Amino acid sequence: MNDTGKPRPVVLGPRSTAVLVLVGAVGVAGFGWPFLAPPSSAVNAHAQDAPWLFAGLLVLLVAVVAATISESGLGPKAVAMLGVLAAAGAALRPLGAGTAGLEPMFFLMVLSGRVLGPGFGFVLGSVTMFASALLTGGVGPWMPFQMLAMGWFTMGAGLLPGAERLRGRAELLLLSAYGFLAAVAYGTVMNLAGWPFMGELASNIAFVPDAPLATNLARFVTYCLATSLGWDLGRAVLTVVLTITLGSTVLKALRRATRRAAFESQVTFDAPGA
Secondary structure (H helix, E strand, O other): EEOOOOOOOOOOOOHHHHHHHHHHHHHHHHHHHHHHOOOOOOOOOHHHHHHHHHHHHHHHHHHHHHHHHHOOOOOOHHHHHHHHHHHHHHHHHHHHHHOOOOOOHHHHHHHHHHHHHHHHHHHHHHHHHHHHHHHHHOOOOHHHHHHHHHHHHHHHHHOOOOOOOOOHHHOOOOOOOHHHHHHHEEEEEEEHHHHHHHOOOOOOOOOOOOOOOOHHHHHHHHHHHHHHHHHHHHHHHHHHHHHHHHHHHHHHHHHHHHHOOOOOOOEEOOOOOO
16 A cells, blocks of 8 residues: 655645635625725624624634535544644643733644645634633634634645745745734734724724725724734744744644645555565
8 A cells, every 4th residue: 555655735625615715705804894895885884783793604604614624635634633733722822812912823823834734724723713712711702803814824824835845944934924924914904803893992093984995094004003013023023933943843743743644645555466
């Protein structure tokens, strides 16, 4: 019996890809509606209901994604690795929570997405954030937004070029650059989950439903600079430091585990006497 013996990412079929695109489209609408909906839109009149409606919808869509990917490639070994990595990520998150945005789980998500591919990465990011919320008591209407944002974050690492050829320092530099930019982007995207609902708490930077797009964009940028940039930079810098110092070891361990699990490997049987 022979197989390729190479670590391969979990491959997505057409149906899984279509569902991921659907979830992504709903996510873009859920996060970006303050900029996508015109001032006269009925969406703005029901803005306070959006988190709850989107929360229920997103949980259902993530469940569909997980089920579809399972049908098209996640066997028992892949599910076991998903559980181990999600548990590790959930355990890492509280270590720096509340301290300048230092969250060590992000570097693990970058490396896992890199080795195991975008589809596995999306599910891993979502499941890790869900497990983390249960572990830390952070369950609320913001949780589906966190799950989707972390799914995108981890999936992006799996879409980086050179997965088969790039190794060594060049790969670590690529992952570090991605980790820095994506960590800041994660914080920026998550700001959209709460910024439209500030009301009059901060009138100069709050969302104004009937204001022009440029005005709300300027307010949002100011909001990010004033409230979350320090946390986002702390998360980004820690991700880079951990990737540079521990990335080589973790990547080797993940690739070794993937090779032994033989995800998606093509098994062939030699003919008798061959």
